[in-house]
Amino acid sequence: MRNISDVIEQYLKQVLKESQANAIEIKRQDIAQRFECVPSQINYVINTRFTVEKGYLVESKRGGGGYIRIRRVILHEKQDVLSSLMDVIHEHPRLNEQLVENVLIRLVEEQMMHEQEAQLIYHLLSDEALNLQVDDRSYIRRQQLLALMKVLRYRNGG
Amino acid sequence: MRNISDVIEQYLKQVLKESQANAIEIKRQDIAQRFECVPSQINYVINTRFTVEKGYLVESKRGGGGYIRIRRVILHEKQDVLSSLMDVIHEHPRLNEQLVENVLIRLVEEQMMHEQEAQLIYHLLSDEALNLQVDDRSYIRRQQLLALMKVLRYRNGG
DNA sequence: TAGTCAAAAGTCAAAGATGGTCAGAGGGTG
């Protein structure tokens, strides 16, 4: 294998495969030392090889006792629904309650989330909760709906 | 376990669980000695792990015969859990990710919402989604958490 | 009773321990 990133990637996937749980916890510094590279190389490997699209979820904690946790997740099969909804969200300059409702209803219809969850989120994104200028409301809604889509991508085994 | 704070946290929770009453009384110096750390480490553990929103109440007394008493708050009415959390949300000037997480975990523990719902909301309220100034983030989180409480109130028969 | 002292616990800021980011250098390939 030519580059160190590929080697580290293989190593991490191997460890992941061998672990009972579908998750591993590593110390960045340890891995860097093992492969004699700078610590930020590990971030590079994670950012390029362990992305959500590829079915991995990464969490970490800094400070004493810090760690990086890599989890294997199952991607939702309806990625196309999500990307089409993301397009809608991007294209609309103004995101009003009606649009939020439509998006949420669609997600429920596609069985990507439960009625109750949609209900909750609808309230969080209501005009009442987002007591702001129209533009700011749109901004928050856009950000949060996109964040929602991101979570729904895997929404399984996580 | 990764760091001494986590170890002490687990220990205290264990002792709390094993005690008949839902409260324990410790001597700071004793705990520090047992875990070979400085006494103020105990304060750190208490301040970060036994907070009000997590459902703990801490009282103490200095001087001879001093102690630290940790009490697990047990609220029988869901209504009480909600209003206690609303108080926390109102009182905190800054609502960071950690506090949001604590509140959501508490709501799940108290069986007022499902794990997955908490997961979704956590992501909507993350720093990443709320890409704003600190104060604006706090404002949105406060508004939305309060909106959440409101929904949970009638959803759980308040 | 008031003052003093020692024995707790509290506070806070600095140091330590991790991980994250980003821009630029390095290197391989069409």
Added chain:
DNA sequence: CACCCTCTGACCATCTTTGACTTTTGACTA
């Protein structure tokens, strides 16, 4: 050469650990 990955290191953010200094409390003493 141009472009796209990789690699590196300086600088940043966050969580933990430590210790000096402060406050509170109760017992003892004058």
